[in-house]
Amino acid sequence: MSTTDNQLPLWEVFIQSKSGTPHKHAGSIHASDKNMALENARDIYTRRGEGRNIWVVLSDQIAASKTEDEAEFFDPADDKVYRHPSFYKVPDGVKNM
Amino acid sequence: MKTPEERLNHFNACIESEVKIEPKDWMPDEYRKTMIRQLSQHAHSEVIGMQPEGNWVLRAPSLRAKKILLAKIQDEGGHGLYLYSAAETLGISRDEMIEQLHSGKAKYSSIFNYPALTWADIGAIGWLVDGAAIVNQISLQRTSYGPYSRAMVRICKEESFHQRQGYEIMTTMMNGTAEQKEMAQDAMNRWWWPSLMMFGPPDNESAHTKQSMQWKIKRESNDVLRQRFIDKTVDQAHFIGLTVPDKNMKFNESTQQYEISPIDWEEFKQVISGNGPCNHKRLSHHIKVHKQGKWVREAALAFSKNQQKNKATLFTN
Amino acid sequence: MNTKKALYNYCLRLADNNLIAGQRLAEWCSNGPILEEDLAMTNFALDYLGQAEFHYNYAAELEGKNRSGDEIAFTRSERQYFNCLLLEQPNGDFAQSMMKIFLYSAFAKLLLGALTHSQDERLAALATKGIKEIKYHFRHSSECIIRFGNGTEESQHRSQFALNEIWPYTADLFEMNDTDQALISLGIAVDLNSLHTSWLLSVNEILNAANLSVIHNQHMYKGGYKGNHTEHLGHLLCEMQYLQRAHPGAIW
Numbered sequence: 001m002s003t004t005d006n007q008l009p010l011w012e013v014f015i016q017s018k019s020g021t022p023h024k025h026a027g028s029i030h031a032s033d034k035n036m037a038l039e040n041a042r043d044i045y046t047r048r049g050e051g052r053n054i055w056v057v058l059s060d061q062i063a064a065s066k067t068e069d070e071a072e073f074f075d076p077a078d079d080k081v082y083r084h085p086s087f088y089k090v091p092d093g094v095k096n097m
Numbered sequence: 098m099k100t101p102e103e104r105l106n107h108f109n110a111c112i113e114s115e116v117k118i119e120p121k122d123w124m125p126d127e128y129r130k131t132m133i134r135q136l137s138q139h140a141h142s143e144v145i146g147m148q149p150e151g152n153w154v155l156r157a158p159s160l161r162a163k164k165i166l167l168a169k170i171q172d173e174g175g176h177g178l179y180l181y182s183a184a185e186t187l188g189i190s191r192d193e194m195i196e197q198l199h200s201g202k203a204k205y206s207s208i209f210n211y212p213a214l215t216w217a218d219i220g221a222i223g224w225l226v227d228g229a230a231i232v233n234q235i236s237l238q239r240t241s242y243g244p245y246s247r248a249m250v251r252i253c254k255e256e257s258f259h260q261r262q263g264y265e266i267m268t269t270m271m272n273g274t275a276e277q278k279e280m281a282q283d284a285m286n287r288w289w290w291p292s293l294m295m296f297g298p299p300d301n302e303s304a305h306t307k308q309s310m311q312w313k314i315k316r317e318s319n320d321v322l323r324q325r326f327i328d329k330t331v332d333q334a335h336f337i338g339l340t341v342p343d344k345n346m347k348f349n350e351s352t353q354q355y356e357i358s359p360i361d362w363e364e365f366k367q368v369i370s371g372n373g374p375c376n377h378k379r380l381s382h383h384i385k386v387h388k389q390g391k392w393v394r395e396a397a398l399a400f401s402k403n404q405q406k407n408k409a410t411l412f413t414n
Numbered sequence: 415m416n417t418k419k420a421l422y423n424y425c426l427r428l429a430d431n432n433l434i435a436g437q438r439l440a441e442w443c444s445n446g447p448i449l450e451e452d453l454a455m456t457n458f459a460l461d462y463l464g465q466a467e468f469h470y471n472y473a474a475e476l477e478g479k480n481r482s483g484d485e486i487a488f489t490r491s492e493r494q495y496f497n498c499l500l501l502e503q504p505n506g507d508f509a510q511s512m513m514k515i516f517l518y519s520a521f522a523k524l525l526l527g528a529l530t531h532s533q534d535e536r537l538a539a540l541a542t543k544g545i546k547e548i549k550y551h552f553r554h555s556s557e558c559i560i561r562f563g564n565g566t567e568e569s570q571h572r573s574q575f576a577l578n579e580i581w582p583y584t585a586d587l588f589e590m591n592d593t594d595q596a597l598i599s600l601g602i603a604v605d606l607n608s609l610h611t612s613w614l615l616s617v618n619e620i621l622n623a624a625n626l627s628v629i630h631n632q633h634m635y636k637g638g639y640k641g642n643h644t645e646h647l648g649h650l651l652c653e654m655q656y657l658q659r660a661h662p663g664a665i666w
Contacts, residue, residue: 006394007191007448010182027248028182029450030191032397033404035557040450043457044175048255067122068099147444154440158657158666159484160433160467163440164460170443171456178449216657216666266666274664382444390447392572393508396565403564 008032009058013041016053023055031056099123112313117243120186128312129187131305132242134203135314136184137194141205143177145379149213150222158216165262166219172259176252183244199384207365208295210373217270217277217284223263225285225292225330231260232326233296241313264333271337278338285334286342293357294365296323302362324354331355420596421534422476423496424603426486427593427639428537429469430497433487434647435518436462437654438505447508454554458515461547468540488658492648498638500583502647506576509562509569513576516555520617521587522548524609533601556620563624570625577626585634588613593639 008030014023026045031037037056045051065073081087090097099107104123111118118124124132147170154170157163181191197203208226213219231253238249270281297303297319309315334341345358367373415423439459446452470483477486500518505511526548529541562573588606597603621628635644657666 006398007195008394008397010185027179027251028185029178030448031450032394032401032561036397036450036561039454039554039557043454044178044450047171047175047457064121067119144444144449151444154443155437155653156656158488158664160463160470160487161484162666163436164463164467167440167443167456167460167463171453171460174444174449174453174456178453181449269666273666274661276661277664386445386447389445390451390508392566392568393447393451393562396562396569399569400561400565 008036010060011037011041011056012059012062013037013045014055014057015041015045015051016055017050019052023053026050028059029056112241112311115313117246118241119243127308128314131309131312131314132245133184133187133189135309136180136187136245137189137197137203138205140177140180140184140194141198141203142209143173143180145205145209145383146226147173147177148379148382149209149211149375150219152213153216153219156216157219162266169223169259169262172255176248176255179248179251180245183242183248186244195387199380199387201371201380204369205379206295207368207373208291209379210368210375211287211291212374214287215280215284217267217280218288220263220266220270220281221284221288223259223261224267224333225263225288226295227256227259227263228330229292229295229326231256232322236317236322237315239313239316245314264337267339268337271339282339285339289342290360290364291368293323293327293360294362294368296320296326298362298365327355327357328353415592415596417596417600417602418476420593421602422473423593424597425469425473425476425537427496428540429466429473429487430495431501431522432462432466432469434495434497434501434650435515436460436466437650438501438511438514441505442511451508455511458551458554461544461551465540465544465547468543472536472540484658488655492643492651493641495643495647495651496639496641497647498583499586499635499644500580500638502638502644502650503580503583504646506579507572509572510576510579512555512558512562513573513580515551516559516620517580517584517617518587519548519552519555520620521584521609521613523552523616524612525604525606528604528609531601532603537602559620559626560624563621563626573624574626577621578629578632581628582632582634586636586638589636589639591640 009032010028011031012028013026015026016023026041029037029040029044031040034056038054041054041056042051046054105125108118108122108124108128110116111122118128150166150170150173154163154166157166181194184194185191194203198205208229213222234249234253234256238246238253240246240249267281267285270277297306300306300318300320303319306315306318310318331341331346343358347356348354349356368376371377436459439455439462442452442455443459444452446455466487467483470487474481474483474486498518500514503510503514505514523545526541526545530538530545532538532541559573562569564570588610590606594603594606598605637643657664
């Protein structure tokens with residue numbers, strides 16, 4: 001943080017646009033506490049009726065995987081086709097499966 | 098761990114294959130610097146751009162006009178905020194960016210150093226200035242840095258009404274009294290050339306264009322974007338009876354493009370280097386407001402610390 | 415006073431309050447202490463201006479003289495505006511502006527709450543729409559006041575000063591006249607006396623949480639609803655009405 005002034009801590013904003021849908025990352029805002037963060041998120045990211053629920057979390061509280069680790073993290077899932085239903089043969093004519 | 102060469106190859110391959118660069122990805126220092134410079138300049142432009150229009154909010158001639166103008170200026174603040182956030186993912190804080198703006202190290206679009214003198218200027222700013230910005234921003238939706246690209250997508254969506262509202266003001270005034278028509282033409286005369294300058298110097302003189310194009314930060318050159326803007330805007334002007342202040346402008350039948358007179362780049366250089374009509378006013382206003390707001394930001398931070406200490410809580414609901 | 419005239423006046427009062435609140439808040443545009451708060455203040459302004467437009471349009475219908483809502487909003491003179499004194503006061507610093515929104519929204523929340531039961535369907539419908547916005551203004555401004563009161567020495571000092579400056583204009587919010595009298599018995603208008611205790615309660619709860627205290631026995635200014643304003647209103651109107659006055663009849 002800068003020594004001469006402050007713009008308040010950074011928060012990440014997640015908006016749920018419709019009931020039943022997941023919260024999606026909308027962007028960030030600056031705020032000094034949870035209430036302010038929620039209200040700032042409301043004022044900035046739901047001006048056109050985009051929201052029905054908001055989550056905010058301090059940006060420095062988010063852990064993220066590294067892009068360099070992409071291969072180790074995610075490639076191993078690529079060849080586990082048996083996790084997907086289309087992998088399995090079902091005799092023709094069998095229904096409701 | 099990858100070797101430096103492997104990382105650079107990986108980065109170049111991403112750029113080549115249109116894979117967006119994300120905040121935690123390795124990137125060349127120059128790419129990071131260029132991105133920060135462009136993002137902060139874009140963000141500052143949005144925020145400084147609130148001032149010329151803000152100059153007319155209190156005098157807007159109808160409730161409808163006042164609401165529209167306020168909502169538009171608010172969008173600009175919001176867009177500044179999105180862009181600051183995108184820049185923050187590159188490791189620079191908003192405090193630092195604001196410091197750089199105040200020290201003159203960071204720039205903002207020179208267009209906002211022109212004054213908004215009459216209500217017609219609000220029309221001209223929306224139609225011409227936002228119109229030019231939109232041409233540029235649509236192109237930037239495909240920029241190579243992920244957060245910038247995503248911010249641009251959101252901004253383009255939200256700004257789609259800005260140009261229309263400006264054109265609506267111009268149209269209404271061109272259908273109005275003689276005085277209103279005169280105001281509209283006068284605003285057109287004053288804002289036309291500065292809007293064309295918004296796309297930056299010609300390609301052969303642009304310092305950053307080549308590298309930025311290679312990295313796909315910029316997707317189309319200054320001159321290409323400028324010409325696109327001219328071609329759509331001239332027809333819009335004629336449609337409502339406005340004259341483009343360029344006597345020698347010609348329509349080239351074979352290219353189907355308007356050919357304009359040379360742009361006065363000396364004026365552009367003067368304004369960029371601080372000698373525009375409002376450079377001092379815009380910056381000193383931002384500095385003044387920033388200083389005046391300091392105690393509010395300090396209070397908010399102090400409260401959050403006190404809250405943790407004393408368990409003084411805010412009322413929720 | 416006949417009912418129609420009284421209803422017109424009452425509608426104007428609601429409209430004028432909203433317009434003057436919106437105009438003052440719009441002054442914060444590009445002047446906020448932090449970008450987020452700049453946008454929040456603009457949202458408030460837009461809420462008030464939206465409500466103003468509805469009320470002016472209704473007033474124009476009631477008047478029945480073929481004037482538009484805008485003409486009523488922009489072409490009257492000082493003495494014909496019926497807004498409360500509190501809202502026309504200059505913005506001062508951020509603490510004073512916030513204090514104005516806080517004290518006013520605490521009042522408007524109760525007023526609109528009661529007006530949702532008005533026998534006049536239009537007023538009731540507008541109140542139902544407006545109260546959601548006002549509740550949010552009250553929440554946001556209350557929290558700000560609590561932060562200031564428990565923030566730094568400077569913010570404590572500024573918010574106490576703001577309270578001292580603004581409080582003398584709060585009695586005016588509850589000052590009734592012929593207009594109210596003509597409409598209360600018909601169940602159209604709200605008896606403002608009935609709101610006073612609740613207002614004090616909700617305001618004091620926040621002020622206590624903010625460690626701020628009201629100086630009692632100050633002179634209280636009144637007269638806004640009758641068109642007796644402070645000198646500040648005239649200047650606000652000069653600026654706001656400039657184009658309408660300079661180009662009579664022009665369409666924008």
